[in-house]
Amino acid sequence: MTHTSDVLNKNNIVSVVDDGTETELLLIETLHTIRGIDIFKFTDPSMALEHFKTNKEDYALMISNLRLPVINGVQLLKTVKDLNPSVRTALITEYETNDKILQEYNKNEIINSFMKKPFKHDEIISEVNDQVSYMKSINKQ
Numbered sequence: 001m002t003h004t005s006d007v008l009n010k011n012n013i014v015s016v017v018d019d020g021t022e023t024e025l026l027l028i029e030t031l032h033t034i035r036g037i038d039i040f041k042f043t044d045p046s047m048a049l050e051h052f053k054t055n056k057e058d059y060a061l062m063i064s065n066l067r068l069p070v071i072n073g074v075q076l077l078k079t080v081k082d083l084n085p086s087v088r089t090a091l092i093t094e095y096e097t098n099d100k101i102l103q104e105y106n107k108n109e110i111i112n113s114f115m116k117k118p119f120k121h122d123e124i125i126s127e128v129n130d131q132v133s134y135m136k137s138i139n140k141q
Contacts, residue, residue, distance in 0.1 A: 010057065012036060013058045013059045013060060014040075014059075014062075015063065017041075017042045017045050017048040017065065017073070017076060018041070020043045023119065030124045031124070031128060034125060036132075037128070038058075045070055048062070049079060052083065052084075053083060056084040057084070059084065061131045061132060063090040063115065063128075064077055064090070074105060074110075077089040077105075077111055078105070081110050086135070086138060088112045088134060089110065089113070090114065092115045093114060094116065094117040102114070112131065113131060
């Protein structure tokens with residue numbers, strides 16, 4: 001686990017669960033340009049899940065690659081939603097998101113967003129800002 005931030009704030013945790021490829025490094029680098037979020041990165045989904053269980057009320061967004069060791073990204077995000085249904089989730093994939101199973105997870109709000117590889121810097125920033133803002137807005141109600 002790697003963490004970068006000054007202070008942990010409610011609904012400011014954004015974690016990335018990926019296999020440590022160059023794509024993940026680009027994603028983390030891009031996330032560092034967003035102010036007001038605490039970034040954690042994991043290569044082990046079970047460690048990510050343990051961190052989430054401990055900090056689930058402070059999470060805004062979990063971003064997971066589809067392909068992970070032990071459990072896949074969809075299973076991880078479903079478990080996250082079972083523990084805290086309001087947290088936002090995003091799935092990283094290099095595949096088209098018109099797959100019926102993925103669309104069903106999206107419809108049932110298990111996956112709130114898809115991030116297709118290769119990433120575009122401005123799309124990542126926009127998507128993460130949207131998801132974090134959504135979490136902050138529902139917690140003000």
